[in-house]
Amino acid sequence: MRVQVAIIGGGPSGLLLSQLLMRAGISTVVLERQTRDYVLSRIRAGVLEQGMADMMRRAGVAERMEREGHVHDGTMLSTQNGLFRIDFKERCGQSVIVYGQTEVTQDLYAAQDAMGAQIVHEAKNVALHDVTSDKPWVTYEKDGQTHRVDCDYIAGCDGFHGVSRPTIPTSVRAEFERVYPFGWLGILSRTKPAADELIYANHPRGFALASMRNEKLSRYYVQVPLTDTVEQWSDEAFWDEFRRRIPAQVADTMEIGPSIEKSIAPLRSFVTEPMKYGRLFLVGDAAHIVPPTGAKGLNLAASDVHYLVEALTAAILDKDAAALDQYGPKALARIWSAMRFSWWMTTLMHRFPDQTEFDQKIQEAELTQLETMESAQVTMARNYVGLPY
Ligand code: FAS
Numbered sequence: 305m306r307v308q309v310a311i312i313g314g315g316p317s318g319l320l321l322s323q324l325l326m327r328a329g330i331s332t333v334v335l336e337r338q339t340r341d342y343v344l345s346r347i348r349a350g351v352l353e354q355g356m357a358d359m360m361r362r363a364g365v366a367e368r369m370e371r372e373g374h375v376h377d378g379t380m381l382s383t384q385n386g387l388f389r390i391d392f393k394e395r396c397g398q399s400v401i402v403y404g405q406t407e408v409t410q411d412l413y414a415a416q417d418a419m420g421a422q423i424v425h426e427a428k429n430v431a432l433h434d435v436t437s438d439k440p441w442v443t444y445e446k447d448g449q450t451h452r453v454d455c456d457y458i459a460g461c462d463g464f465h466g467v468s469r470p471t472i473p474t475s476v477r478a479e480f481e482r483v484y485p486f487g488w489l490g491i492l493s494r495t496k497p498a499a500d501e502l503i504y505a506n507h508p509r510g511f512a513l514a515s516m517r518n519e520k521l522s523r524y525y526v527q528v529p530l531t532d533t534v535e536q537w538s539d540e541a542f543w544d545e546f547r548r549r550i551p552a553q554v555a556d557t558m559e560i561g562p563s564i565e566k567s568i569a570p571l572r573s574f575v576t577e578p579m580k581y582g583r584l585f586l587v588g589d590a591a592h593i594v595p596p597t598g599a600k601g602l603n604l605a606a607s608d609v610h611y612l613v614e615a616l617t618a619a620i621l622d623k624d625a626a627a628l629d630q631y632g633p634k635a636l637a638r639i640w641s642a643m644r645f646s647w648w649m650t651t652l653m654h655r656f657p658d659q660t661e662f663d664q665k666i667q668e669a670e671l672t673q674l675e676t677m678e679s680a681q682v683t684m685a686r687n688y689v690g691l692p693y
């Protein structure tokens with residue numbers, strides 16, 4: 305097989321990239337190691353920045369998002385002083401859309417199918433070859449055979465545990481990481497959401513987040529120690545803990561029910577540089593991970609795709625190869641800005657096992673500024689809805 309761009313990974317990054325490149329007349333193949341059902345079974349992000357929503361519109365896959373997505377003009381934060389709201393619309397004139405990553409991925413798959421995209425599922429043992437030459441190639445195994453893809457460029461959209469990032473030699477790669485001493489236990493339940501908007505709760509027992517997917521599907525999280533396992537948490541134990549961490553007026557009236565998904569996600573901040581190595585480009589979680597507190601993970605994948613489409617179309621369609629060197633610097637500028645915001649919100653809203661009374665007082669002072677200062681709210685709102693590409 306020969307294509308212009310070989311894409312490793314059929315998650316949101318890989319599918320959005322393939323969709324936009326194909327719409328520009330560039331040939332692609334997507335190599336995904338899991339089955340499509342497995343990819344669609346993963347419950348992940350829930351909040352889309354304006355930039356991501358615009359990317360969905362550009363890709364021609366926004367119809368269901370416009371119909372079923374919920375526009376949120378603000379979010380609520382809960383502290384020991386009570387509940388307060390950050391009004392995105394008032395503070396920065398923008399909003400976000402609550403629409404699950406699962407739906408985004410489903411919409412992208414449907415559009416890719418309609419375009420006759422080449423997507424290979426259960427592509428095992430993907431390997432990248434000659435990525436620093438002008439004739440890179442990729443191999444993978446399927447149905448007991450080894451297949452080869454010759455291409456001009458390779459996009460590593462294969463997530464944090466993929467094969468692309470390790471293809472860049474450690475002598476070339478710089479990695480920056482902060483691992484947080486806790487995780488998020490998340491559940492999905494077919495219940496009416498506890499509130500109309502998200503509630504981020506800072507509580508002495510730990511962080512909690514009330515989110516949703518739609519008016520009949522709720523998504524909730526509690527901060528848990530890294531040593532906890534899902535098996536330790538019955539639904540009853542989750543509901544009891546969750547309702548202790550959110551405001552009583554919400555806890556006392558919310559609907560609870562059986563979990564239809566329950567998982568614990570570790571939290572880390574991670575960036576690898578450079579994002580370009582020869583003809584290989586890292587995209588999304590393959591290059592960076594953010595703690596989900598700021599709802600940036602999926603949204604950063606979208607801006608990476610924006611910059612890479614810009615670079616690849618310039619190189620392939622306009623023969624402007626120099627544009628390829630702009631991908632990394634442009635993407636990393638926005639990545640580090642989102643990295644800071646996600647670190648800030650995680651540090652602000654969680655209880656750290658080793659935090660001192662001084663740390664606690666600083667956290668409370670920061671929360672008070674966020675509650676009472678317009679400038680603090682403007683900064684938070686602008687970061688949360690997403691800084692411009
Ligand atoms: P993905 O990891 O989604 O996709 C990579 C794809 O590559 C996968 O389908 C994988 O099967 C495939 N792959 C991996 N290795 C391969 C190989 N060797 N060969 C071929 N294919 C390979 N973000 C938020 O904004 N909010 C959240 O609440 C949130 N919750 C999360 C919870 C969890 C448990 C995780 C892991 C992430 C969460 N994220 C959240 C972040 C998440 O949404 C990512 O940012 C998003 O999935 C990034 O998309 P991709 O870059 O496509 O990576």
Ligand code: PHB
Pocket residue numbers: 348349350351502515516523596597598599
């Ligand atoms: C979610 O709905 O899964 C979600 C929303 C906001 C976050 C993290 C997760 O910050």
